[in-house]
Amino acid sequence: MKEKVLKFAEKLGTEVHLKSIRDGFLSTIPFLVLSGFMVFFSYVLFAEGGAMASALPANIVSGITTICNKTINGGQNILSLLMVILVSYNLARYKNYPNPLTPALVSLGSLFILMPSEIGYGTMGTSGMFVCLLTALLVTEAFMMLNKQSWLKLKINGNVPPAIIEAFNSMFIIIIIELVVSIISFTCVALSGLEVHDFINKVIQAPLVGVATSLPAFLLYFGFGQCLLYFFGIHPAGVINPIFEPMLMVAIEENNAAWIAGKEIPNIINLPFRDVYGTLGGIACTLGLLIAIFIASKRKDLKDIAKVSLPTSLFNINEPVLFGVPIVFNPILFVPFCFTTTIIYIVAYVATAMGLVSKLVVFTTWSTPIFLSGYMASGGDFRNVILQIVCLGIAVLTYLPFVKLMNKQEVTFDTVEDDDDSLSLD
Structure with a gap:
């Protein structure tokens, strides 16, 4: 049983997609901790009618809550944006791509293509979590696959900075991916009447959340x-x-x-x-x-x-x-x-x-x-x-x-001196 559990867990633990999601969440912990404290300050300690709010002038309380809410916007309310970059970056890094920032930026651009015309913090926060994870994983995999096609890369000769070579080598790949994502977004709205975020949240996210919270x-x-x-x-x-x-x-x-x-x-x-x-x-x-x-x-x-x-x-x-x-x-x-x-x-x-x-x-x-x-x-x-x-x-x-x-266990640590003056535990 131990060997089977270890083998299964080792296989899951080394799976690059799961590792990328795990590392992405670990990187967002400071943002989430800060946002949690700011929510607590704004809506508990300095909430209207609370002891702290009553003890201080209204303009000071208003200023504090405004600062708290703006701080939340820089963390919890943009979690999907942070995650799409981090997951894509880590996946490209695990697949040994030399410049993992490029597919991460392509994933971010694709996420915005999939967003509704009117973008709010709700879409960029945790309500868009599954869209961001799917976008990061699929776009990065597509980028890595297309990057193997040499005919999509421009041949540049001469003394050219590496950044320019990277940009031109990725140009056609980025164009293809972004156009395909745009077509997917258009098709989803045309066939279902729902934006991609709403469709995924309704069809995938809501049922999974329902199962996980049972x-x-x-x-x-x-x-x-x-x-x-x-x-x-x-x-x-x-x-x-x-x-x-x-x-x-x-x-x-x-x-x-x-x-x-x-x-x-x-x-x-x-x-x-x-x-x-x-x-x-x-x-x-x-x-x-x-x-x-x-x-x-x-x-x-x-x-x-x-x-x-x-x-x-x-x-x-x-x-x-x-x-x-x-x-x-x-x-x-x-x-x-x-x-x-x-x-x-x-x-x-x-x-x-x-x-x-x-x-x-x-x-x-x-x-x-x-x-x-x-x-x-x-x-x-x-x-x-x-x-x-x-x-x-x-x-x-x-x-x-x-x-x-x-208490009934007997634990002894008897030391025995060997010929080479080393000690062993018995």
Whole structure:
């Protein structure tokens, strides 16, 4: 089983299209984090009727919110533009194209060709995520394929700067791609009556988001799937995340837009939902394991590892726990590690569906510390922080009996001096 999982995960993890999407999202994290804070400042701290807004003059509050909103426009609201460039650039780079910026710019131009005549931030934000991903991948592949055709390149002789040679070699390729994209855009409107963005969002994006935000699917790939990969020492960033994160990103953007407009929030499950409730201390809520070790462990080695791991766990970084306890390939911890988040996600989903807590409406990155993440992502609702405390308590109770079981393990480190004066561990 281990060999089959490793082989499958390795194949997915090295697939250049998934790697390009993964690297693109990683590059946008600073923009999304900044946008998340600006949304929180503008619509929570300095919202009309709030404590901060009442304490300051109206012109100062207006200036602050204007600055926040303009900053959001430079990040979250142009995410599709950032992603089409980054994904195309990374894909061309992985395919060893010498100047990956050229296909990235062609992808950006093609994306604008596919956009409606009246372009708004909604089209350039996460609502256009699937259009941007498809454009980046398909245009880059087309560019790479046409670039292999020598008859499309102009032969330039003499002492000519490399930039000019590159521009002329790519000229016919760019013309062909942009014309084909324009024909596709025209045909889509003529046959369906919908712009390409609207057509793809209706036919592809909406159904995929519906599947990704359903509880059974979410539990399968984030409740159990990613934990299983981690148990075998495989990071899901290159396997699961590039497939499902775009859909969950669209879901949080839909929630954010509805919240700002004062409308009903559509999605319980979105990208912050995964981290706010299921990444308390790191994957599988391992902060609960650390607390359980402090409470019940009689082993000095585990307590020492817990002390070292606690500072990083506060920012949801748990590699010291995964490989120090260890959790990876540890059969005793398989059950709590792979099923704790499943239980927690079910509890969080039910609590949200019953209206006991708010739906999450502000993007927060996975490294946002516990409690701060719940307060920010919910738009300033302390009930979500209380739910995080409940989820952490569930994690502690789930790990506790297995920590007690680990007390029965005898771990010895006997040193034996060899003839060459080296030490070996027995």
